[in-house]
Amino acid sequence: MICKIDHIGIAVENIDKALNFYSENLQIQCTDVEYIQSQGVKVAFLPTGDSEVELLEAISDESAIKKFIEKKGPGIHHIAFRVDSIENEIGRLKKLGITFINDVPTYGAGGAKIAFLHPKSTGGVLVELCER
Numbered sequence: 001m002i003c004k005i006d007h008i009g010i011a012v013e014n015i016d017k018a019l020n021f022y023s024e025n026l027q028i029q030c031t032d033v034e035y036i037q038s039q040g041v042k043v044a045f046l047p048t049g050d051s052e053v054e055l056l057e058a059i060s061d062e063s064a065i066k067k068f069i070e071k072k073g074p075g076i077h078h079i080a081f082r083v084d085s086i087e088n089e090i091g092r093l094k095k096l097g098i099t100f101i102n103d104v105p106t107y108g109a110g111g112a113k114i115a116f117l118h119p120k121s122t123g124g125v126l127v128e129l130c131e132r
């Protein structure tokens with residue numbers, strides 16, 4: 001079951017510069033910065049009530065974020081939905097014919113179990129399932 005929006009992922013060229021914008025202008029403070037080597041990203045979390053904004057900066061040439069910024073520029077990269085059981089959701093969506101980028105959960109920021117649906121299967125939005 002999808003419970004809520006867990007976070008919105010935003011691709012940025014430089015996390016420190018982006019954090020200045022969010023903290024000084026929007027007055028949203030960063031609570032954590034983490035490196036996820038397997039995804040080639042550095043991420044910063046900014047809680048906004050029940051959900052978060054996740055800023056993503058590429059830290060490797062192979063990072064999906066690097067390619068995304070090269071093609072489209074900085075901006076909204078993905079939406080992550082919190083699920084109660086990621087395995088159940090993957091199984092349910094696969095039966096509906098949805099294509100996954102990874103249908104075996106991997107680990108993302110904060111140790112969450114995550115899986116991505118391909119944007120071609122979702123009307124052009126990169127969707128992440130996230131179980132914490």
Ligand code: CMX
Pocket residue numbers: 009036039041056064065067068071076077078101108109116118119120124125126
């Ligand atoms: N949102 C919507 N569409 C996207 C997209 C995004 N974030 N990224 C790529 N696309 C689209 C492209 O526009 C392109 O569409 P067209 O064929 O119509 O032009 C298509 O998907 C293929 O794009 P591409 O640039 O050729 O990129 P790849 O196929 O190499 O990779 C994707 C795209 C989504 C499979 C890849 O980025 C991926 O595997 N993402 C999942 C992992 C990830 O994003 N990790 C970083 C975040 C980690 C975290 O949050 O922890």
